[in-house]
Amino acid sequence: MSMEDALRVRELVKQHTKWFEESLPMIASENVISPMAMELMITDLHNRYAEGLPGKRYYQGNIYVDQIEEITTELAKKLFKTDYADVRPISGTNANQAVLFALTSPGDVITGPPLEGGAHISSAKFGAVGMRGVTKIEYPFDVEEMNLDVDLTAKLIRQVKPKVALFGRSVFLFPAPIKELKDVLDEVGARVWYDGAHVLGLIAGGKFQDPLREGVHVVTGSTHKTLPGPQRGIIIANPPGEDEEKKAKFWKKIQRGVFPGVISNHHLHTMAALAVSLAEHIEFGAKYADQIVRNAKALAQALYEYGFKVLGEKRGFTESHTILVDVKEQGGGRRVAVDLEKANIICNFNLLPYDDPRKPMNPSGIRLGVQELTRVGMKESEMQHVADLIKRVAMDNEPPEKVREDVIAFKKDYTKVHYCFGDGEYPAYPFYELFRV
Numbered sequence: 196m197s198m199e200d201a202l203r204v205r206e207l208v209k210q211h212t213k214w215f216e217e218s219l220p221m222i223a224s225e226n227v228i229s230p231m232a233m234e235l236m237i238t239d240l241h242n243r244y245a246e247g248l249p250g251k252r253y254y255q256g257n258i259y260v261d262q263i264e265e266i267t268t269e270l271a272k273k274l275f276k277t278d279y280a281d282v283r284p285i286s287g288t289n290a291n292q293a294v295l296f297a298l299t300s301p302g303d304v305i306t307g308p309p310l311e312g313g314a315h316i317s318s319a320k321f322g323a324v325g326m327r328g329v330t331k332i333e334y335p336f337d338v339e340e341m342n343l344d345v346d347l348t349a350k351l352i353r354q355v356k357p358k359v360a361l362f363g364r365s366v367f368l369f370p371a372p373i374k375e376l377k378d379v380l381d382e383v384g385a386r387v388w389y390d391g392a393h394v395l396g397l398i399a400g401g402k403f404q405d406p407l408r409e410g411v412h413v414v415t416g417s418t419h420k421t422l423p424g425p426q427r428g429i430i431i432a433n434p435p436g437e438d439e440e441k442k443a444k445f446w447k448k449i450q451r452g453v454f455p456g457v458i459s460n461h462h463l464h465t466m467a468a469l470a471v472s473l474a475e476h477i478e479f480g481a482k483y484a485d486q487i488v489r490n491a492k493a494l495a496q497a498l499y500e501y502g503f504k505v506l507g508e509k510r511g512f513t514e515s516h517t518i519l520v521d522v523k524e525q526g527g528g529r530r531v532a533v534d535l536e537k538a539n540i541i542c543n544f545n546l547l548p549y550d551d552p553r554k555p556m557n558p559s560g561i562r563l564g565v566q567e568l569t570r571v572g573m574k575e576s577e578m579q580h581v582a583d584l585i586k587r588v589a590m591d592n593e594p595p596e597k598v599r600e601d602v603i604a605f606k607k608d609y610t611k612v613h614y615c616f617g618d619g620e621y622p623a624y625p626f627y628e629l630f631r632v
């Protein structure tokens with residue numbers, strides 16, 4: 196029976212993989228990995244442990260791992276133009292936990308964006324921030340701008356004098372107003388933390404704001420969204436002040452937040468894969484980021500022209516990979532996301548800034564990300580077709596099963612990975628059979 200269960204799971208993974216190959220995956224936090232990065236994930240590194248930093252390990256057996264980690268760290272420094280990079284966090288939330296451990300103590304007050312304004316769940320009072328015993332005071336949000344209200348946020352920061360001011364979001368349409376708030380942040384002496392999980396690949400590709408050059412002290416992120424690598428996290432920094440010793444002290448605190456703060460082993464197989472993804476982004480990132488933003492704008496415009504209420508209209512809908520659509524008139528976010536899934540269009544229902552944050556399961560919006568469609572080769576003209584398929588389900592109420600046939604036919608031409616070594620030659624949705632039944 197147990198072998199049958201194992202084979203059943205294996206079969207489900209195969210079916211899942213085929214489904215995604217035949218779908219339009221538009222969850223804004225996902226992507227597909229390159230063939231060389233994928234190759235390194237199914238190696239002996241998966242079986243091993245390393246704790247600490249290269250040359251300062253608590254385990255033997257890390258002769259090659261040390262070299263891999265050093266190269267990965269150097270690639271991260273080069274890509275993000277910084278002397279401070281830690282590639283050990285195993286997810287974006289894990290990186291956030293490390294920063295919270297390093298920069299805050301229970302009882303502290305920090306400031307950050309509201310959940311319904313797109314903040315990540317780890318900054319909620321029921322997430323990592325609250326569980327650290329830290330209180331987050333939320334910035335006022337401007338729905339027209341789809342961004343923080345700069346004047347009211349400055350006023351709030353002056354009043355609260357937070358130990359840490361958090362920026363960055365999981366629905367991140369436009370750059371955070373860091374430059375605009377720099378004076379007030381300096382005035383109150385806040386440590387400035389930026390959660391760049393969603394836009395990391397755009398930042399590295401030169402297509403979004405550059406937080407480390409705008410006054411941010413520490414950036415956390417995940418490495419599998421617009422930075423299309425393995426599922427992990429990363430921390431980069433520009434420590435405060437001019438004094439090198441103080442900078443080193445700040446960075447040491449962050450690194451101790453990572454280990455032993457929130458991780459033991461740091462998943463060596465995906466770290467090696469990350470090295471490949473960083474190297475690929477150094478080579479292809481600018482082109483990829485540029486196409487992502489073009490595609491997001493094209494999709495937003497096409498949906499808008501079909502009569503959808505796409506948020507951020509005043510500012511051209513988006514400057515990132517994400518668009519946000521109010522589908523209340525079409526039956527609400529949940530109805531639309533569920534029906535789109537039946538048509539093989541995968542996205543998530545999402546709170547909008549004017550939704551009640553206590554009712555996250557039936558919000559008015561859907562969130563659409565184009566980073567994966569871009570990665571498999573789609574450009575602006577394909578976005579028109581994607582908008583059409585979405586409209587048929589969400590607005591025209593065509594049976595999703597009928598639309599699914601057209602999605603499957605359309606996706607057949609977009610199943611290879613691009614913007615990587617071996618560009619366009621390798622499958623984006625492979626299943627590697629290692630076991631003979």
Ligand code: DSN
Binds near residue numbers: 224287315365
């Ligand atoms: N919750 C994920 C997202 O979809 O934005 C990030 O962790």
